[in-house]
Amino acid sequence: MVWxxxxxxxxxxxxxxxxxxxxxxxxxxxxxxxxxxxxxxLTVGFDFLGRAARFPxxxxxxxxxxxxxxxxAYTVGLGNTLFITMIVALTATVLGLMLAILRRExxxxxxxxxxxxxxxxxxxxxxxxxxxxxxxxxxxLPSIDAPLNPLPGVYLTERGLxxxxxxxxxxxxxxxxxxxxxxxxxxxxxxxxxxxxxSLYAAAFIGEIIRGGLEAVAKGQTEAALALGLAPKQALNxxxxxxxxxxxxxxxxxxxxxxxxxxxxxxxxxxxxxxFVTATTINQTGQALEGIFILMLVFFTISIATSxxxxxxxxxxxxxxx
Amino acid sequence: MTGFVxxxxxxxxxxxxxxxxxxxxxxxxxxxxTVSTLAILFAVIALAPKLVSWxxxxxxxxxEGTQCTGAGACWAFLRAKYPFxxxxxxxPGQYWRPVALIVIFIGLxxxxxxxxxxxxxxxxxxxxGTVVALALMAGGVPGLxxxxxxxxxxxxxxxILTVLSLGLxxxxxxxxxxxxxxxxxxxxxxxxxxxxxIRGLPLLSLLFIxxxxxxxxLPDGLKIDKLLxxxxxxxxxxxxxxxxxxxxxxxGLHNGQGEAADALSLSWWSKTRLIxxxxxxxxxxxxLTNTVVVMVKNTSLVLxxxxxDLLSAGRAALADPAWPAPFAETYGFIALIYFIIxxxxxxxxxxxxxxxxxxxxx
Numbered sequence: 183m184v185w186x187x188x189x190x191x192x193x194x195x196x197x198x199x200x201x202x203x204x205x206x207x208x209x210x211x212x213x214x215x216x217x218x219x220x221x222x223x224l225t226v227g228f229d230f231l232g233r234a235a236r237f238p239x240x241x242x243x244x245x246x247x248x249x250x251x252x253x254x255a256y257t258v259g260l261g262n263t264l265f266i267t268m269i270v271a272l273t274a275t276v277l278g279l280m281l282a283i284l285r286r287e288x289x290x291x292x293x294x295x296x297x298x299x300x301x302x303x304x305x306x307x308x309x310x311x312x313x314x315x316x317x318x319x320x321x322x323l324p325s326i327d328a329p330l331n332p333l334p335g336v337y338l339t340e341r342g343l344x345x346x347x348x349x350x351x352x353x354x355x356x357x358x359x360x361x362x363x364x365x366x367x368x369x370x371x372x373x374x375x376x377x378x379x380x381s382l383y384a385a386a387f388i389g390e391i392i393r394g395g396l397e398a399v400a401k402g403q404t405e406a407a408l409a410l411g412l413a414p415k416q417a418l419n420x421x422x423x424x425x426x427x428x429x430x431x432x433x434x435x436x437x438x439x440x441x442x443x444x445x446x447x448x449x450x451x452x453x454x455x456x457x458f459v460t461a462t463t464i465n466q467t468g469q470a471l472e473g474i475f476i477l478m479l480v481f482f483t484i485s486i487a488t489s490x491x492x493x494x495x496x497x498x499x500x501x502x503x504x
Numbered sequence: 505m506t507g508f509v510x511x512x513x514x515x516x517x518x519x520x521x522x523x524x525x526x527x528x529x530x531x532x533x534x535x536x537x538t539v540s541t542l543a544i545l546f547a548v549i550a551l552a553p554k555l556v557s558w559x560x561x562x563x564x565x566x567x568e569g570t571q572c573t574g575a576g577a578c579w580a581f582l583r584a585k586y587p588f589x590x591x592x593x594x595x596p597g598q599y600w601r602p603v604a605l606i607v608i609f610i611g612l613x614x615x616x617x618x619x620x621x622x623x624x625x626x627x628x629x630x631x632x633g634t635v636v637a638l639a640l641m642a643g644g645v646p647g648l649x650x651x652x653x654x655x656x657x658x659x660x661x662x663x664i665l666t667v668l669s670l671g672l673x674x675x676x677x678x679x680x681x682x683x684x685x686x687x688x689x690x691x692x693x694x695x696x697x698x699x700x701x702i703r704g705l706p707l708l709s710l711l712f713i714x715x716x717x718x719x720x721x722l723p724d725g726l727k728i729d730k731l732l733x734x735x736x737x738x739x740x741x742x743x744x745x746x747x748x749x750x751x752x753x754x755x756g757l758h759n760g761q762g763e764a765a766d767a768l769s770l771s772w773w774s775k776t777r778l779i780x781x782x783x784x785x786x787x788x789x790x791x792l793t794n795t796v797v798v799m800v801k802n803t804s805l806v807l808x809x810x811x812x813d814l815l816s817a818g819r820a821a822l823a824d825p826a827w828p829a830p831f832a833e834t835y836g837f838i839a840l841i842y843f844i845i846x847x848x849x850x851x852x853x854x855x856x857x858x859x860x861x862x863x864x865x866x
Contacts, residue, residue, distance in 0.1 A: 193687075193688055196688055196691065197688045197689065197690035197691060198690075200688070200690050200691045200694060201690045204694045211721040212721075214720070214722055214723050214724075215717075215720050215721050217723075217724065218719075218720050218721075218724055219720070221724060283536070284540060287536060287537060287540060288530065288533065288537065289530060289531060289533075289537045289540060289541060290530065291531060291540070291541050291544050291545075292537070292540040292541070292544065295540075295544050301847060301850070302843065304846075304850075305797070305801075305842070305843045305846035305847045305850060306801070306839040306842045306843050306846070307801040307802070307803075307804035307805075307815070307839075307842055308801070309804045309805060309807070309815060310804060310815055310835055310838055310839050310842065311839075313815070313819070313831075313835060314831065314832070314835040314836075314839070317822075317829075317831035317832075317835065318831070318832070321829055321831055322831070322832070443705075443706035443707075443708075444706070446706045446708040446709060447708060447805075449708065449808060450808070457706075457708060457709065457712075460709075460712075461712075464716065470716045470720070471717070471720070474709070474712060474713050474716065474717060477709050477712075478705060478709065478713075481704055481705055481706065481709065482701075482704050482705075485704045486704070
């Protein structure tokens with residue numbers, strides 16, 4: 183055989199070419215970046231993280247003040263991102279389960295309601311839904327002087343929701359003070375829009391995943407369980423659900439990661455999550471490269487950690503094949 | 505041996521009982537059914553009269569901003585603003601050009617729906633149609649006033665971003681998917697890194713990266729406008745997602761297909777083009793159309809980088825101080841447009857799934 187028709191030789195040449203092209207593309211881009219940065223007199227480095235941030239963060243799970251450093255501002259933003267992701271994931275899972283039950287019922291009214299919900303929320307963009315919920319709170323709700331008061335202690339106003347909070351000495355009710363409500367639990371319009379919008383959107387997808395998983399288990403499985411004399415509840419818990427979980431878990435993982443990714447849309451309504459902190463930092467310091475690098479690092483870490491954890495769990499419930 | 509022969513006919517049996525349940529049993533058969541029926545009925549009874557009086561009875565259908573007092577829906581706003589929401593800040597005298605683009609794209613889509621039209625000529629029709637539509641939008645030839653992309657807006661931008669990001673992303677996705685399946689380790693790992701790197705990031709940060717970093721990463725003096733930058737981000741994004749769908753198709757293919765092609769001593773290129781890809785792609789058409797829905801919805805994110813798509817145009821219209829910001833009507837209108845597009849594609853996907861396209865049941 184002629185040496186240049188040899189399979190092994192060709193494989194090596196191809197790989198060297200591909201790697202070379204990829205590397206030179208990266209080198210070209212970084213070279214351009216370095217040249218552009220030098221021309222504009224910008225320096226690259228993470229020194230700015232130790233400087234005071236000097237911008238406000240309207241609400242956060244972790245405590246923050248504008249005199250804190252940039253690295254703490256990032257941490258606070260990340261805290262908000264993780265917080266909203268977790269409570270949305272929890273709420274959406276419960277709602278999704280309810281939707282799946284609704285759509286599996288023999289009742290055409292329930293099926294219709296479930297289908298309408300799923301089709302509507304899945305076929306419109308999340309950003310539109312978020313903006314709608316945000317406008318509903320800030321424009322649609324009355325001013326703080328004439329709040330909607332559907333239940334005792336619950337006030338809905340354009341400045342957010344005021345709810346009774348559980349505290350050590352019983353219920354802590356919001357009380358009208360001179361300019362605002364005091365005490366109780368105050369949810370900002372930004373938070374309400376994010377929480378509602380993300381949960382309702384994700385519930386539609388999660389509901390379909392659960393329903394699909396339950397339907398994918400062969401009917402014979404449940405029938406056989408009933409024929410063996412298991413009670414309907416036992417058949418559900420011992421036969422149907424364990425098998426359905428196996429199908430449900432992989433898509434559920436990507437759905438939870440999607441919630442995390444979608445939470446970056448907080449930028450649209452102004453909830454201070456990590457993308458908001460990144461955008462503000464880039465605006466204030468001009469350190470675009472570093473800001474984006476941190477954002478990417480955070481997302482890669484979380485995505486990879488989540489999928490590793492879910493894969494571990496998945497390997498425990500997965501079908502043991504001989 | 506005695507035989508037995510039936511001499512008498514057997515009586516006719518009564519028909520089985522009607523298996524259908526009564527409406528009452530369907531709606532109130534068990535606790536769960538009863539609860540959901542009551543909850544749904546309650547919601548409808550509570551909400552429907554309010555919606556009717558807000559939208560129909562008290563709705564303001566025509567007039568100025570001052571007439572919208574808040575008692576009912578301000579449909580007059582949509583009536584006054586719909587050209588702006590649909591076409592953005594495109595010069596009003598030239599509206600026929602974005603309309604032509606919309607008509608061309610819708611026409612091409614409708615023509616491409618039936619599987620019998622999936623031919624090379626359809627592909628060329630798309631290429632030519634897209635070029636003509638973009639040329640119409642841009643103008644600049646004698647007789648057509650030039651309109652810079654900064655002035656494009658509304659539905660055309662949404663459609664352009666969808667069509668171009670998917671159209672340009674698809675060949676890229678095929679390359680990435682094939683690369684990921686490759687036996688050449690270097691090629692494989694580069695493709696894995698690219699696909700997973702893009703899929704690990706939210707589209708929003710990808711848009712950020714491209715809109716902030718791309719000007720820095722290219723040689724000085726090379727300027728690319730906002731629309732093109734957003735398009736780069738969307739194309740890369742759709743390529744990574746389409747590549748994962750295509751990988752499913754490639755993995756689902758029986759090994760024998762490639763081995764048979766090798767046995768017939770087809771070259772790698774002929775094997776891939778004639779044997780592997782046609783089967784791999786046709787096996788994943790439903791998930792591919794799902795990716796189309798995802799991309800249509802994702803175009804709404806470009807408002808982050810300051811592009812005037814359908815949603816940003818609607819938001820800008822709401823900022824007009826002469827009107828009392830009727831957000832529900834406006835976002836409802838925009839959501840309806842997206843819904844019509846996405847729901848139709850979803851229905852089409854279901855229809856395609858039911859067709860036994862290639863007459864083989866695997």
